[in-house]
Amino acid sequence: xxxxxxxxxxxxxxxxxxxxxxxxxxxxxxxxxxxxxxxxxxxxxxxxxxxxxxxxxxxxxxxxxxxxxxxxxxxxxxxxxxxxxxxxxxxxxxxxxxxxxxxxxxxxxx
Amino acid sequence: xxxxxxxxxxxxxxxxxxxxxxxxxxxxxxxxxxxxxxxxxxxxxxxxxxxxxxxxxxxxxxxxxxxxxxxxxxxxxxxxxxxxxxxxxxxxxxxxxxxxxxxxxxxxxxxxxx
Numbered sequence: 611x612x613x614x615x616x617x618x619x620x621x622x623x624x625x626x627x628x629x630x631x632x633x634x635x636x637x638x639x640x641x642x643x644x645x646x647x648x649x650x651x652x653x654x655x656x657x658x659x660x661x662x663x664x665x666x667x668x669x670x671x672x673x674x675x676x677x678x679x680x681x682x683x684x685x686x687x688x689x690x691x692x693x694x695x696x697x698x699x700x701x702x703x704x705x706x707x708x709x710x711x712x713x714x715x716x717x718x719x720x
Numbered sequence: 721x722x723x724x725x726x727x728x729x730x731x732x733x734x735x736x737x738x739x740x741x742x743x744x745x746x747x748x749x750x751x752x753x754x755x756x757x758x759x760x761x762x763x764x765x766x767x768x769x770x771x772x773x774x775x776x777x778x779x780x781x782x783x784x785x786x787x788x789x790x791x792x793x794x795x796x797x798x799x800x801x802x803x804x805x806x807x808x809x810x811x812x813x814x815x816x817x818x819x820x821x822x823x824x825x826x827x828x829x830x831x832x833x834x
Binding site: 700 | 760761762763764765768776811821822823824826828
């Protein structure tokens with residue numbers, strides 16, 4: 611079992627729709643959760659972090675965390691073609707090691 | 721503010737040759753990371769530095785890989801000798817607070833071993 615699992619996609623959504631990206635993790639001691647966006651040929655950039663159960667909203671992005679189910683998700687509202695990228699889920703048990711998933715490729719079509 | 725700078729961006733070498741990658745982190749960031757990213761995969765940590773000290777090098781293949789961070793600023797990652805399986809993107813990242821999860825990545829160095 612991988613430590614951080616994501617569906618590789620591609621996830622295709624029409625412009626204006628909600629894109630839902632999911633991630634599960636195996637270490638129940640995980641405390642910190644992150645979503646990075648990576649455009650093709652570029653390096654990852656942090657877009658969201660979440661540390662406690664529930665929802666955290668930032669503009670069109672909402673991160674959701676359920677530690678009991680070991681599940682974290684990212685919702686992108688009003689998806690735009692410019693959101694087309696690979697979204698990497700990253701998890702940390704404490705404050706010293708970040709484990710990345712393989713990423714989900716999102717395609718937003720006009 | 722300048723971001724993380726890496727060089728070279730691209731490198732093509734023949735197997736068994738040596739190669740080195742250089743990284744200059746964001747000014748003031750004491751924590752520096754080297755990650756390896758294969759196509760279609762997420763980044764995998766090779767080594768993490770706190771200032772000039774390597775605090776996590778458990779995933780670094782020490783038979784052929786080495787890294788240094790003299791003076792606690794820029795860093796060099798070396799592979800000698802390179803193997804075909806080393807073809808990947810080598811990402812350098814830095815963070816202001818150790819382990820906080822907010823990593824700033826450089827553009828990466830894409831290595832092709834022929």
